[in-house]
Amino acid sequence: MSRVYNFCSGPAALPEEVLLKAQKEMLDWHGVGMSVMEMSHRSDEFVSVLHSAKARLARLLNINDDYEILFVQGGASSLFAQIPANLMAGYRSSSYLDTGAWSVKAIKEATKYGEVQVVASSKSDNYTHVPSFSDWNIDESSAYLHITPNETIGGVEFADLPETNLPIVADLSSTILSREIDVSRYGMIYAGAQKNVGPAGVVICIVRKDLLARSQESLPTTWNFANLAANDSMINTPPTFAIYLADLVFEWLEQRGGVAAMETVNIEKSKLLYQAIDNSQFYSNPIHINSRSRMNVPFVLADASLEKTFLAESEVAGLKTLAGHRSVGGMRASIYNAMPLEGVQALVDFMLSFEKRYG
Numbered sequence: 001m002s003r004v005y006n007f008c009s010g011p012a013a014l015p016e017e018v019l020l021k022a023q024k025e026m027l028d029w030h031g032v033g034m035s036v037m038e039m040s041h042r043s044d045e046f047v048s049v050l051h052s053a054k055a056r057l058a059r060l061l062n063i064n065d066d067y068e069i070l071f072v073q074g075g076a077s078s079l080f081a082q083i084p085a086n087l088m089a090g091y092r093s094s095s096y097l098d099t100g101a102w103s104v105k106a107i108k109e110a111t112k113y114g115e116v117q118v119v120a121s122s123k124s125d126n127y128t129h130v131p132s133f134s135d136w137n138i139d140e141s142s143a144y145l146h147i148t149p150n151e152t153i154g155g156v157e158f159a160d161l162p163e164t165n166l167p168i169v170a171d172l173s174s175t176i177l178s179r180e181i182d183v184s185r186y187g188m189i190y191a192g193a194q195k196n197v198g199p200a201g202v203v204i205c206i207v208r209k210d211l212l213a214r215s216q217e218s219l220p221t222t223w224n225f226a227n228l229a230a231n232d233s234m235i236n237t238p239p240t241f242a243i244y245l246a247d248l249v250f251e252w253l254e255q256r257g258g259v260a261a262m263e264t265v266n267i268e269k270s271k272l273l274y275q276a277i278d279n280s281q282f283y284s285n286p287i288h289i290n291s292r293s294r295m296n297v298p299f300v301l302a303d304a305s306l307e308k309t310f311l312a313e314s315e316v317a318g319l320k321t322l323a324g325h326r327s328v329g330g331m332r333a334s335i336y337n338a339m340p341l342e343g344v345q346a347l348v349d350f351m352l353s354f355e356k357r358y359g
C-alpha cells in the first residue's frame, strides 16, 4: 500500500491515524458488534458519539454556553439559503462582503430572501485582496453581516473582524480549526466538513443562542435552526458516519495540541510554499501578500503551456489533485490540517526539480 499526498480542495485528505482507527472500529465499534454506520441514531451509543463530537469541538474552539453546536445537512451551499431563511425574519436586508466565488454564491441565495447590501467587493481587482475595513459600508440596520474568511477557490484569507453591532456570520468551510479564532465575536459560524474536518455530508454550525429566536415556525422543519437545536441536531436521521469521523478528527486534533499547535504548523507549511513561489520567476501567485490563504495556495506557471505536463508529472510523483478550480485553471495546493509538513516539502522539491528541467 502506498498513500499519496492529496492536495484536493475538498473532499480532502484525512489524517492517516483517523482512517486507521475508523478501519479498526469498522466491524465492531467498542464491543457493540457493529459499525457506527449501522447503529440507530437514537441509540445510546450513537448519541454518545454525537455528544463527544460536540464536547471536543467546544473544547477545541473554546465555545461557551452562549452558543449551540448543530450538525446540519445539505452542504455549505444549502446553508447559503438556510441562513437568510432563518436569520432575516423581521429585517429588510442582509449585508455581505464580496471577496470571491463563494461570497458570490452566498449572496445569490440571500437575494432570494430579501435585499442584499454588498458592504465591499474586491471584484474590480479580480478578487486578489480583501477590502480594508475603511472601505466597508456596513448598514447597521440589516439582519447580519456575512463574510467568507477563506475563499477556497481564489486563495484569499483574512482573520480580523470589523467593528459592528451586527451578528457576524462566517463561512469557515475551508479554514475552521486551522487557526485560533475568538468564537464570542461571531453570531454564527458554519463549515462544510469535507475540507478541514471530515467526510462530506455534514456542516458544522455554531450559532449564538439568542439568534435562534429569529427562526420562524413557517420554515421547513429540517431547516429551522431553533428546531435543530431543540432536537440535538436529530429532527431526522443525521449523517451518523460523518459525525463519527468528525469526532475522530477532533480527537486527533486534541492529541496534537489543539488549534494553536495546528496553526503553528500551518504557518510553517504555507510559508514554505509561498517562499518557493516568490523566489522563482517560473511560478507566481496573484494574491496580495496580506490576503494570502494559508489553506489554499493557487499558483500559475510563467509558461501556461507547461501546466498539463506539470500536473501529469506531479501525479506520477505521488502529488495528487493539484489542478486549480475548473473556473480559474492553473494550479492549487490545498494544505489543510491533515497535510503534513513533509507533504508540502515534497511539493516544493518537485516544483524546484520541474523548474530545473523545464525552466
Ligand SMILES: *Cc1c(COP(=O)(O)O)cnc(C)c1O
Binding pocket: 010, 074, 075, 076, 077, 078, 102, 148, 150, 151, 152, 153, 171, 172, 173, 174, 192, 195
Ligand atoms: C466548499 C465550500 C463551500 C460549498 O460546500 P458544499 O458542501 O459543496 O456545499 C462553501 N463555502 C466555502 C468557503 C467552501 O470552501
